[in-house]
Amino acid sequence: MDDPHVNAASAGRGEFYVSTALLQKANDGQLAGVLAHELAHDDLGHVAKAQPLGGGSGSDVVILDQIMPGSGALTPIAGSLITPGYSRNEEYAADRHGVDILKRAGYPTETMVNTLRWLTQMEGTNGGGFFATHPATGDRIEALRGVQ
Numbered sequence: 001m002d003d004p005h006v007n008a009a010s011a012g013r014g015e016f017y018v019s020t021a022l023l024q025k026a027n028d029g030q031l032a033g034v035l036a037h038e039l040a041h042d043d044l045g046h047v048a049k050a051q052p053l054g055g056g057s058g059s060d061v062v063i064l065d066q067i068m069p070g071s072g073a074l075t076p077i078a079g080s081l082i083t084p085g086y087s088r089n090e091e092y093a094a095d096r097h098g099v100d101i102l103k104r105a106g107y108p109t110e111t112m113v114n115t116l117r118w119l120t121q122m123e124g125t126n127g128g129g130f131f132a133t134h135p136a137t138g139d140r141i142e143a144l145r146g147v148q
């Protein structure tokens with residue numbers, strides 16, 4: 001995805017999109033953390049749940065994750081319907097399951113927390129007052145403390 005914001009989306013069936021900004025700014029661990037989180041959404045069935053009921057519309061659903069809360073604009077992916085985000089509980093669940101995925105892949109347990117911290121810093125430098133309206137990232141780091 002050609003997008004100046006750090007963001008990622010999943011289309012189910014193990015298919016993911018990441019923004020060019022994410023690829024440019026993230027180091028290996030941070031990229032792995034974001035991908036593990038996306039993979040976790042897929043693993044936990046969050047993506048399948050978001051598919052349109054009845055199906056047969058022919059248009060793929062791509063779920064834009066609130067990797068960086070507040071970065072709304074996204075270049076549309078051709079032929080796909082982009083739906084915004086997951087519920088808060090799904091985000092927490094994806095973070096927790098993401099830690100397991102990272103462990104299995106041989107990454108240190110703190111990779112996910114480090115990734116969230118890095119995202120918090122990015123939010124800060126991006127301005128826009130995300131912290132006023134979207135305190136979620138700090139909460140997510142807090143929620144992962146018990147998991148490590």
Ligand SMILES: [Zn+2]
Nearest residue numbers: 065066091094
């Ligand atoms: Zn998510």
